[in-house]
Amino acid sequence: MEDTDKFYNQTEKIIEQNALFLILESKVIFNTGREKVILHPNQITNVRLVKNRNCTRNILILVFLIVLFLKVEAFFNESILFYFLFLGAIVISGILASHIKNHSYVMLINKGRFDYDEIFVSRKNGIYANDFVSEFKSVQSVLKKIHY
Incomplete structure (x- = not known):
């Protein structure tokens, strides 16, 4: 992830990094190419990956x-x-x-009751978005078991 040095100090520990996101100890930085979204991990309440099919070419x-x-x-x-x-x-x-499939991916990140961020994900970064969603869901399920 080029150009992310200005969004975090160099002393922070990088937990995971790929082409779509950078997970640090205190924040998560999403880099879609068009935009950069910076979130605190405690802000995130739910994450979904939505796959939309564009049927314009088929029609x-x-x-x-x-x-x-x-x-x-x-x-x-x-x-x-x-x-x-x-x-x-x-x-x-x-x-x-x-059978021509033209999909677009959007990752919806809930930050509270009615606040969410839409992150448009390219086809090549779809696998990273899916990894983030599955990691978040597994961490949330472990946290629920600990608290209950």
């Missing part, structure tokens, strides 16, 4: 295939075989287009 391909079918349909009046072959090709390409 555009579907609309293009429907328009193409409606335009080319008039040329297949002579042979029903070519009509069904063309329709089959469109259906197969529509099915293949539906």
